[in-house]
Amino acid sequence: MINVLSGIDSTASALDAERVRMDVISQNIANVNTTRGLDGKPYQRQEVVFENVLKAQQSSLDSNLVSGSSPEMVQIARIQKDNRPARMVYNPGSPDADAHGMVAMPDINIHEEMVDMIASSRSYEANLAVAKNAHSIAMQALSIGKH
């Protein structure tokens, strides 16, 4: 397969990974007040773990072997639960309150999530800039020899 946009593979994988990270962050923000998760306990904050993978593992015999190197891509290794203990809040009116009127709330700091979201969206932007740059390099190369 001809490779017109070189370097776009790792960028595309990073864009994918950042989308998943953004999804997980939005899930955390949405569940900031969830006192009853699927297992009956309060919602546990989740976090993505990125890992590095070689493109050659996905397509072994490709044009990348010509240059002697294969691009390193990003992928989501796992989405893991944060093990912070629940935050106890006094709210005797809640249906999930215990005998002392305390409710276990998820320990999610909304500011932390917002900062994570900013970081994620900035690195999405950075990868988009790489894609734009690859595109403009290709267009400039195509214009070689034009008057």
Next chain:
Amino acid sequence: MDALSALKMMAGSQVGGVQNAVSATTATTTQAIPAIELQQLNTDVPVQATQAASSTSGAGFDNLLGNLVNEVSQKQTAASDTVSGLLSGKNVSLHQAMISMEEANISFQMMVEVRNKLLDSYQELMRMQV
């Protein structure tokens, strides 16, 4: 000597001249496929130019062009696949669709450029005074 092999000789000399510039650009990008095609041309052409009188009618270059057209068509198909996957709610993200469309677009433009160059050199030959 038929027109095609003459064209290939011309292409060979042009490619040789351009080779230095191309190697300079590939030093920065390391993956430029056009360089590979040019190298193939460069290794093909002198051999065939010396045997221009022989019966081979340039199957190598024909194959190269045919492969180029095939790959461009493959890229177009892949792009329309991802777009229809995105529109039908499959697990395709927006940037994947955009990137594959952009690849199809650029490779199509490259094919058009190659065709323009070929046609230009053909017309140059046809204008030649005998």
